[in-house]
Amino acid sequence: MNVRRVESISAQLEEACSTGDSVEDELEMATVRHRPEALELLEAQSKFTKKELQILYRGFKNECPSGVVNEETFKEIYSQFFPQGDSTTYAHFLFNAFDTDHNGAVSFEDFIKGLSILLRGTVQEKLNWAFNLYDINKDGYITKEEMLDIMKAIYDMMGKCTYPVLKEDAPRQHVETFFQKMDKNKDGVVTIDEFIESCQKDENIMRSMQLFENVI
Amino acid sequence: MAAGVATWLPFARAAAVGWLPLAQQPLPPAPGVKASRGDEVLVVNVSGRRFETWKNTLDRYPDTLLGSSEKEFFYNADSGEYFFDRDPDMFRHVLNFYRTGRLHCPRQECIQAFDEELAFYGLVPELVGDCCLEEYRDRKKENAERLAEDEEAEQAVDGPALRAGSSLRQRLWRAFENPHTSTAALVFYYVTGFFIAVSVIANVVETIPCRSPTRRPSREQPCGERFPLAFFCMDTACVLIFTGEYLLRLFAAPSRCRFLRSVMSLIDVVAILPYYIGLFVPKNEDVSGAFVTLRVFRVFRIFKFSRHSQGLRILGYTLKSCASELGFLLFSLTMAIIIFATVMFYAEKGTNKTNFTSIPAAFWYTIVTMTTLGYGDMVPSTIAGKIFGSICSLSGVLVIALPVPVIVSNFSRIYHQNQRADKRRAQQKVRSARIRLAKSGTTNAFLQYKQNGDLEDNGSGEEQAVCVRNRSAFEQQHHHLLHCLEKTTCHEFTDELTFNEALGAVSLGGRTSRSTSLSSQPVGPGSLLSSCCPRRAKRRAIRLANSTASVSRGSMQELDTLAGLRRSPASQSRSSLNAKPHDSLDLNCDSRDFVAAIISIPTPPANTPDESQPSSPGGSGGGGASSNLRNSSLGTPCLLPETVKISSL
Numbered sequence: 018m019n020v021r022r023v024e025s026i027s028a029q030l031e032e033a034c035s036t037g038d039s040v041e042d043e044l045e046m047a048t049v050r051h052r053p054e055a056l057e058l059l060e061a062q063s064k065f066t067k068k069e070l071q072i073l074y075r076g077f078k079n080e081c082p083s084g085v086v087n088e089e090t091f092k093e094i095y096s097q098f099f100p101q102g103d104s105t106t107y108a109h110f111l112f113n114a115f116d117t118d119h120n121g122a123v124s125f126e127d128f129i130k131g132l133s134i135l136l137r138g139t140v141q142e143k144l145n146w147a148f149n150l151y152d153i154n155k156d157g158y159i160t161k162e163e164m165l166d167i168m169k170a171i172y173d174m175m176g177k178c179t180y181p182v183l184k185e186d187a188p189r190q191h192v193e194t195f196f197q198k199m200d201k202n203k204d205g206v207v208t209i210d211e212f213i214e215s216c217q218k219d220e221n222i223m224r225s226m227q228l229f230e231n232v233i
Numbered sequence: 234m235a236a237g238v239a240t241w242l243p244f245a246r247a248a249a250v251g252w253l254p255l256a257q258q259p260l261p262p263a264p265g266v267k268a269s270r271g272d273e274v275l276v277v278n279v280s281g282r283r284f285e286t287w288k289n290t291l292d293r294y295p296d297t298l299l300g301s302s303e304k305e306f307f308y309n310a311d312s313g314e315y316f317f318d319r320d321p322d323m324f325r326h327v328l329n330f331y332r333t334g335r336l337h338c339p340r341q342e343c344i345q346a347f348d349e350e351l352a353f354y355g356l357v358p359e360l361v362g363d364c365c366l367e368e369y370r371d372r373k374k375e376n377a378e379r380l381a382e383d384e385e386a387e388q389a390v391d392g393p394a395l396r397a398g399s400s401l402r403q404r405l406w407r408a409f410e411n412p413h414t415s416t417a418a419l420v421f422y423y424v425t426g427f428f429i430a431v432s433v434i435a436n437v438v439e440t441i442p443c444r445s446p447t448r449r450p451s452r453e454q455p456c457g458e459r460f461p462l463a464f465f466c467m468d469t470a471c472v473l474i475f476t477g478e479y480l481l482r483l484f485a486a487p488s489r490c491r492f493l494r495s496v497m498s499l500i501d502v503v504a505i506l507p508y509y510i511g512l513f514v515p516k517n518e519d520v521s522g523a524f525v526t527l528r529v530f531r532v533f534r535i536f537k538f539s540r541h542s543q544g545l546r547i548l549g550y551t552l553k554s555c556a557s558e559l560g561f562l563l564f565s566l567t568m569a570i571i572i573f574a575t576v577m578f579y580a581e582k583g584t585n586k587t588n589f590t591s592i593p594a595a596f597w598y599t600i601v602t603m604t605t606l607g608y609g610d611m612v613p614s615t616i617a618g619k620i621f622g623s624i625c626s627l628s629g630v631l632v633i634a635l636p637v638p639v640i641v642s643n644f645s646r647i648y649h650q651n652q653r654a655d656k657r658r659a660q661q662k663v664r665s666a667r668i669r670l671a672k673s674g675t676t677n678a679f680l681q682y683k684q685n686g687d688l689e690d691n692g693s694g695e696e697q698a699v700c701v702r703n704r705s706a707f708e709q710q711h712h713h714l715l716h717c718l719e720k721t722t723c724h725e726f727t728d729e730l731t732f733n734e735a736l737g738a739v740s741l742g743g744r745t746s747r748s749t750s751l752s753s754q755p756v757g758p759g760s761l762l763s764s765c766c767p768r769r770a771k772r773r774a775i776r777l778a779n780s781t782a783s784v785s786r787g788s789m790q791e792l793d794t795l796a797g798l799r800r801s802p803a804s805q806s807r808s809s810l811n812a813k814p815h816d817s818l819d820l821n822c823d824s825r826d827f828v829a830a831i832i833s834i835p836t837p838p839a840n841t842p843d844e845s846q847p848s849s850p851g852g853s854g855g856g857g858a859s860s861n862l863r864n865s866s867l868g869t870p871c872l873l874p875e876t877v878k879i880s881s882l
Contacts, residue, residue, distance in 0.1 A: 050296075050355055052303050073243075074306040075318075080241065082352040098245045098714065100675055101726055111248050128244070135247035143250055150251045171252065172722055178732035179724040191722070195255060216254050225253050225260040228717075229246050 051084030053125040063129045064137035070129070077125055085122035088112050102176030110170060114150040140226050144213050158206040164192045242707060246714055252721040260717045264709040282321040283314070284328055291331055297355035299331065323350040335362035344372040382654060405485035425478055426541045432471035433535050439464050472508040475501065475534075497540060504534040547651055551644040558643070562636040566603070569632055573599045573625040580618040587614070598622075603629025676728055679712050 053059065053074070060067050081090065088109065095108040115123045115131045134146045149155070153163045168188035175183065199207045199215045216222045253260070294300040309316045317324070323342065327350060330336040338361055339347060351358060361369045399407075408418035439457030457464050479501045486492035507527040539545040552559065574595035581589040588611040589595045598611040602625050613622045719725050727735075 052301060055302055056305055071306050071308075076241070078306070078353070082349070082355075094241050095245060095248075098242070098711065099718070100672055111251065114251070132244065132247050135250045136243075144254070147251050147254050168255070171255065171718070172724075174718060175722055175724050175726065178727050178729050180727040180731060180735060181724060182732070182735050183724055187722070187724070191255070191257070194257060199254075212254070221256070221259045222254055225256065226250075228253070228260055228263050229250060 051122075051124050053084065059126070059129055063133035065129065065133060073129065073132070074125060077128060085124045086128070087122050091115075091123065099174045099176075101178060102174040104170075104174045106166075106170035106173055110150060110153065110167060113153070114146070136230060140217075140223065141213065143226055144216050145209070148209050148212050158208055159212070160206050161192060161196060164195060164207075165189060168192050168195075242710055242714075246710060249714055249717050252717060256717070256721040257723055258720045260720050261713060264713050280321045284321075284324065286328060286331065293331060293334075299327075299354060301355075303355075319350060319353065320346070323347060327351075327354050327356065330356065330360065335364075336360040337362055338365035338369040338372075340368075344369070344376055348373070382650065383657070385654075402485050403487075405481065406487060409482055409485060421478075422541070425474065426538070428471050428474045429534055429537045429541075431467065432475075432531070435464060435467050435471070436531050436534075468508060471534075472505050475505045475537075479505065497537075500533055500536045500539075503530050504537060507531055543651070547647055548644070551640070551647050554647065555640045555643045558636045558639045562633070565632055565635075569603065569625075569628060570596055570599045573603070573621065573628075576621050577613060577618055577625070580615055580621055581613055584614050584618075588612075589618075599625060602626045604633065605629060673728070676726065678708065679715055679726060680728060 054062075056067060056070060059065075059070055063070070065073070078084070080086075080094070086094075091112045092105045092108040095111065096104045098104075112123065113119075115127050117127055117130065131146070134142045138146070148159070151159045151164060151167050153166060165188060168191050172183065172188050172191075177183070196205075196207065198219070199212055201211050201215065291299045291304075298304060304315055307315045307317055323339070323346065326337055326339055326347075336351075336356065338344075348358065358369070408415055408421070412418045412422035440455045442454065443456040443459055479498070482498070482501075483489060483492060492498055507530045510527055539549060571592075574592050577598060578589050578592045578595045581587045581595075589598065595611075598613075600606075601608050601611070602622060605626060607626075613619050715726065
């Protein structure tokens, strides 16, 4: 997907008339303004209708006038939904999952791509996305350490005041359970095929995949 | 940025797909609310003010929102107009930019709001026209300064918060920095202040000549030599206290290198060093000259008062921030002194018995004259000398008067900043109390939702309506999201009180409560509970729903206020907790004999399969029991300890 990135006029102006005053430089930080692809193009590339895209974009633009979300903002936004815990780690992983071109910012296209998979994709695509989320270094294998990081991040979101009291090894045990279920050949890593196969066998997971379809 | 939390809710819920493969329990079904987001835009019509302009006008600047295809996203096909949910007054300025090519800054609007509008429409602040640029920049700088103060004040407010796990060092440091936090610190503060005063007064008094009746009246001794032992003892005591204080501060400082380099610690060292040097230096004539000089440094002890006085600190800070003005003053004075001294010297050169023996000697005359002191010990006698002397005194007034207003205005600004900071600190306390309340409201709203949870699933229509009425679609979906997280991790959100109780039970071993616990009753407690709970929960819900109606309505605003706030532990609201014991006594389920009243956080009935586990005693309030549960059920879907809180009758 081609992305038009428009450097702001301020950067050029700054070079043209630098005042040498550090305060001024701070004021006129070069802000990158990003404009998304045209509506028709996005509609063709995602599974949303035009109206849905309009609605999504308005919200997106309202929150991020510059057109991109950087990681800090992402974490802030996500943490508003989980006031009791610390969601920064999980938001970091989510950010990496959304930021498919790894440029440090989530543009509207990235956002729509992710949402399209999550809300309108097939079960296969969703599982693929989830696998991508868990595979932190994107090498095609989920190791126990990666899963432990993810699990800890999720448990962090619960915060301190949980019932029952959160034990230190709860994430680790959860990871063990997960690997027992998913790692078919017991080689210590979960590949995408093992993952999808195991998930498809699990009724609960399959049923819950339909859970978030009506979000938009 | 403006927290439009509702906008991001779909995203947060979509991201919850990431938890699905990890969930060890089936996730709750989604709330059946049709997210009617399509009407959002149409309904919110800020002012309906219609602006009409040519398309060409907008096309003049294709780099902006209005000039590019980005505005198609805001096109409303039904009404055939572009709808922007923004401030119409600000938009006027934006549109005028397209018309005239100059962006003007509105005088009466908040500069940050204006900035936000510019950012939204894709205009860079450089486009502000020359006529308004200076003011724009000034106001922005002022705002940024004020925001920086805000952050500092926040940190200062949060700083004194006592963390449970703080070490002795941290506590000591906190006591030093904020003496008002504990009585011991306050006592220490006053004691050191007292001793500083004593030390300074002793230094002063020991030079007063006191008449000794025993000696010849013509020879008067300073008191210091008359009572050397007394003064020495007092000095020793003061220095001991100062040394102790310094060492304690050094020990408690979080960053010792930084502490060693700080101004106050240098002053401390300078204050106590002469004493020690004096102890070790033998008393002989050669060195005593230097020794006497050292004693001068004892006067620096008076600077230790700056820890006790904020005004002194402000003064010091002002001088530091006016360093450039002071430097200019000094430089210009030096220039003038040299010029006039030279002139006066050469003018008075011819006279006999003149005081102006050299140019440096004339410096003294110039300084005294320029500062309008006029001691009169050096006076010009020639006519030329008198003429130049008068010019010197006139110019002196001017040169000194020029930088002074700058320094004064700096001082005034800093002083007022300080006043504002104090006022803001007081307001912050009120504000954070309010925010904590809002936050606990959100938590309570969610805990409430959980009580109503089973209602959603199996309650009848009218029961549902009663309790659901007070929850918006946003709240429902948010609570569903939190519920999914609970299911994924097999832990539940609670408030602080129950958490502390659970912690306490864990430390006590927790076993004692099991005897009164609702053990695995043979009759499938889950289902029965779910049947009797609705009534109870409904009653409670009705009672509490009304009390927390305002809270649930304001949940979106609460989330907004939470944005950017540091997490502080939610303070419990006892109202909802106190309601529970009462409710538990209202049990109408007569099919069993409860030994203990149950305060339950009823779980959705989807978990009933877990009840059949024979090895599991029903979860009691003690975490000990539940940890057993956890360990025993490693390979199986994890149990949700339900029915859980026990209160003895």
